[in-house]
Each structure stands twice: as structure tokens, then as C-alpha cells.
Amino acid sequence: MTAPLALITGGGTGIGRATAERLLSEGWRVIAVGLDCDDDLPPAIRFHRADVTDTAAILPALAGETDLHGFVHCAGILRHEREWQTADFDAVMQVNVSAGFALANALLPRLETVGGAIVMLASMWAIFGSAGAPAYTASKGAVAALARSMAVAWAPKGIRVNSVAPGWVETRMSARARSDSERAQRINGRIPMGRWAQPSEVASVIRFLLSPDAAYVTGTMLPIDGGYSVC
């Protein structure tokens, strides 16, 4: 039996990379797609550089593969302060929502063959407002809702779909908030656990949702936020 295969958008950096490494360590094969990848990305992660909003450019990454056991839509962008402009709003929605929607549809036959699972990256911003990031928040709310609809639509095909909602995670995307020490302190004080998450702590939850351990879990949005959203 060949090792299970996962496709991870945004798999070259941050949470996507941590997920790729976690799956690799458990014997998965992983293809990462996106525009960015860390210089020290392990070579065992097959990186295919392409724009995730261009499905036709992504699919060649799966050449020769008929089965797909896991699809993780982790690619995401944030355009702080510019998201009140319609063009920027649309660009954020394109990457965070529409690209995941289009790819999931395109990958459906491969996922159906093996009863695969999908995990979409939502965010705690799916349930909060942000004065500076209206597109990011709207996109993450849409991701959670989309995951629920795909879960209901594709359950008869044996495909499970869930989302995760990370809180503050030490990634490049959040570097700006961390670099402002006053802001970082304010955020820490607001997290019940008093600390940020490591990308690996999000990866372990995604890994659970992809695995047979979650065989009856579909349509849920699982927070990984150190309690941020409970208080």
C-alpha cells in the first residue's frame, strides 16, 4: 500500500509547513503548493510553486496521482489597513475562500476514491470583528461556512470536511503584531493561556481531523486559541 498523500496550500511556510512536517513524520507523502516557501523547507515536502487562485496551475502538482487522502487549504493573505478598498477585499476573498472552494471541487474525484478528508483554515476572526481587516474576517467566516456546506454535500461521498480556527500563532503573518511590544503584551494579557501557539500546535489538530481518529467528525470548526474565544 502506498503512503497516503496530502496536498497543502500555503504548505511552504508557517502553519502549512508545520502541518506538512507533522504528516511527513507519520508516513504521509506531502505536496505543498503556493507562492512562498522557506529556504530550509525539508526536501521531502514536494513544493510546487504556483498561485493557489489558479487551479489549472496547481493541478500539475498532482500529475500521476489518482488518490488524495488529505487536502488542507492553508494559503491565506491579510492586507492590513487596505482591506476597506474593494480591490483588496476581493483579492483576500479570492485567496482565502475562492481558491479553496475551486481546488476542493477540482480534487473531489481524487478525494472520493479513498474517502479523503479536507481541513480548511478558518480563524478566531471568523467570530470577531477587526477594524483593520474586514476582508480577512469575512473570508474566515466564509471558510467556516463553506466547510459546513461541503461537509453536508459530500458526506454521502465519504468525504469529511472541517475547519480549524487558530488564535494567535507565531508565524510570519502575525510578525507585525509581535514586533509591537505594547500590542504583543496586550494580546498576551487577553489570551487565557497567556501565550501564543506554536505552528506545531495547530498542525497536531489538523492532523487529528485528517486522520481516521476523526472518522465521525465533519462540519465542525475547532478553535485552537488558548481560550481566546471563550472569554
Added chain:
Amino acid sequence: MMRLANKTALITGGTSGIGLETAKQFLAEGARVAITGTNPKTIEAARAELGNDVMIIRADASDVNAQNTVAAEIETTFGKLDIVFINAGVADLRPIENWDEAGFDRTFDINVKGPFFLVQALLPILSNPASIVLNTSVNAHVGMPTSSVYGASKAALLSMARTLSGELIGRGIRVNAVSPGPIATPLYGKLGLSEEGLNAMAAGVLAQVPAARFGAPSEVAKAVVFLASDEASFTVGAELQIDGGMGTL
């Protein structure tokens, strides 16, 4: 994997169904396990199935004093406690006309009051870090007829997954919930329905489950192991639905 090596765990209502299956998986992951139960028959069956290493405490989940006894026995045997799965519960389903005060109180005593005071009683022996998992239900969310009292009790317990998280995380105690949908357990046999009535009910429930099947107790147990383990180290106050999509439809 031995994700719970060197951990001590308590499971209420651990002699059958989801609780028993979780006890098996906790043992397989390396934990020392204590379970509670009331029915002598299922206690004996559980002992035969789980072996003599498992501590079995006979305790009524609705009785506040009994929760203090459970905590005292755990302290004597384990010293400290790392994991609590509050699973004991009752699903009493009736049309609103058929409810009386005693029945209402019994559901809330078992599903809400007992669990709350058990957590209180266990606080002095809970480790830092520790993990508490509450067994709630998809019925906290869906408007299933005859589930008014049961659903309200599970919604109350689900609320505590959040409020107790906020209150206890400062001591390193993570509180989370699992919300099973329809799971094939002995619970259905306790509803007092005829076989015909059970079949009709099962068909009605299945029509609302996107996955088009009942879940197995092992599928809930795996989620509990996950939340109990360090895999979920940043997951606090969360609700994990194991319902085949039922709460989503």
C-alpha cells in the same frame, strides 16, 4: 502511540458505551484509569473487560456527596489526577406533557449538578497541566422533539466548558467538550422504547445525519483521547462535534 503515558485519568459512567470504550483507549495510550458506575452488572462486566488494574468506584453521578467520595478515593489511590472525562449522563426523552418535577430534577442532577460538583471536589488533586473533557451532545444545538430537558441539560454543561475554561486555565486546567451525535450505545436501550419504536426513531435520526450512519463509541473515544492529550495543548474551551455532520445540517 502512548500519548497518555504516566497520566492518571478518571472517567465517570465508565462501565458501558462511550465511557467504557474511552477507558480501553486510555489504557492503550498508557494511562492509569479509574471509572465510576452504579449498576453492579455493568460494573462486573467492565471489570472483566478492562482487567484488575482499573480502579472502579461505585458512585451515583447525581449525588453531590458521592462526588466528594470519588475525589477522596482517587486521591488515596492515584495521589494526583491529570485527566477527567465527565461522561456519566442520562437521556430521558419525553413530550413536554409527560414531564414532572422529579424527572426534570433527575436529568439536571445527573447531567449538570453532579458534574459541576465533581470538578469542584477534584480541584485540589488536579495536576498542572490537566485536561477535563465534558461529554455534551448535538442535542445542545438541534431542536429535536422530546429532547427539551435533555437538550437544556447538555447546553448547560456545554456552557460550563467555556466558563470553567475561563476560570481554571490559570491553574493549567484545560476544559473542552465533545458533542456526540447519534452513537450506537446502550443509551438507546435505556429509553424504554419497543424494538419497533427504536427502529422508527433510528430511521428518523439517520435521515438527519449527512454521514448516513450512527457513530461508534470508539469514534468518540478517539476525540476524547485527542483532547486529553498534549496534542491539544492550545485547545481550550472548544467543542468538538462527533456527529457525522448532524449539527451542521
